[in-house]
Amino acid sequence: MSGARVLPGWLRPLAERLPTVTADDLRWHDDRRAPAGAARPAAVLVLFADGPAGPEVLLTERAGTLRQHSGQVAFPGGRSDPGDPSPAATALREAAEETGLDPAGVDVLGELPRLLLAHSRHSVTPVVAHWRAPAPVGVRDAAEVARVERVPLPELLAPAARRRLRGPGGYAGPAFAVRGMLVWGFTAEVLVRVLALGDLLPVDGAVGGPGAAELTLDEALRWARGAGTP
Numbered sequence: 188m189s190g191a192r193v194l195p196g197w198l199r200p201l202a203e204r205l206p207t208v209t210a211d212d213l214r215w216h217d218d219r220r221a222p223a224g225a226a227r228p229a230a231v232l233v234l235f236a237d238g239p240a241g242p243e244v245l246l247t248e249r250a251g252t253l254r255q256h257s258g259q260v261a262f263p264g265g266r267s268d269p270g271d272p273s274p275a276a277t278a279l280r281e282a283a284e285e286t287g288l289d290p291a292g293v294d295v296l297g298e299l300p301r302l303l304l305a306h307s308r309h310s311v312t313p314v315v316a317h318w319r320a321p322a323p324v325g326v327r328d329a330a331e332v333a334r335v336e337r338v339p340l341p342e343l344l345a346p347a348a349r350r351r352l353r354g355p356g357g358y359a360g361p362a363f364a365v366r367g368m369l370v371w372g373f374t375a376e377v378l379v380r381v382l383a384l385g386d387l388l389p390v391d392g393a394v395g396g397p398g399a400a401e402l403t404l405d406e407a408l409r410w411a412r413g414a415g416t417p
Contacts, residue, residue: 192294194317195237201385205297205315213380215302226303226310230274231264232282233381234293236318240339242387244378245324247285248334248368258333260370262377263288265331266309274298274312286335287327292320299381304373313377338365340382344389354404362407369411371404 194202234245249259263282271277275298279290299313326332342348343365352362352371361379362371370378382388402410 192319195242197242197387198235198317198385201315201381201387202296202317204384205299208299208384210300213299226308228267228274228277228312229265229309230267230277230281230312230314231262231377232278233262233313233315233377234282234288234318235316236321236337238321238337238339240341242340243337244340244343245282245286245288245318246336246338246368246370246374247332248336250329250331250333259372259374260368261374262313264311275314278314285328285332286324288324289320289322292318292322294319299377311373313381315381334368336366336368340387343370346389350407350410351401352404352407353401362402364407364411367412369407371407
């Protein structure tokens, strides 16, 4: 990060912490920390901005027709192309293709150690960035993305929006209901860890950890869509 860049005060602790983060600091589950082997490289963009309701993060909802992770909430991102010089280049290119994001308005703050998505055989690098000059974004490729949202962190982290989800394959972790969307799995895991690095989690610390109200995936989907109030 260049010294000439001006960051909002709430984002500075995260920017200062990123250069020294190790995989051990992030406390990934064992299946996330496994050697990547033949996994395909990919990157996602964890993009923060100042918004009218406070700090925001950019999220997408994947198209329901995709073979993998259909309908799930995700960060913009995807598989690396041979011409991408870095994970940051991959994340910015994919975000531009999916949402129309202008990379010229984005300052990359750093990268987290890569993690493995064993079921899809991807080795993913989360790229953390500041959206210095926010501009309109939206769905650009309906075959991949159904929805694009700038989600205020106060809305995402409100007590009523947090649960713990026990999903398929033994998954147990944080889940968030925001604007009719369910944020869980890889996206929720990365988001919670990034926010923790920047001291941006709620002071009560109750973000989907052991002891939080626990839902099955079906219950969580109904909760997020407003069909029920588990």
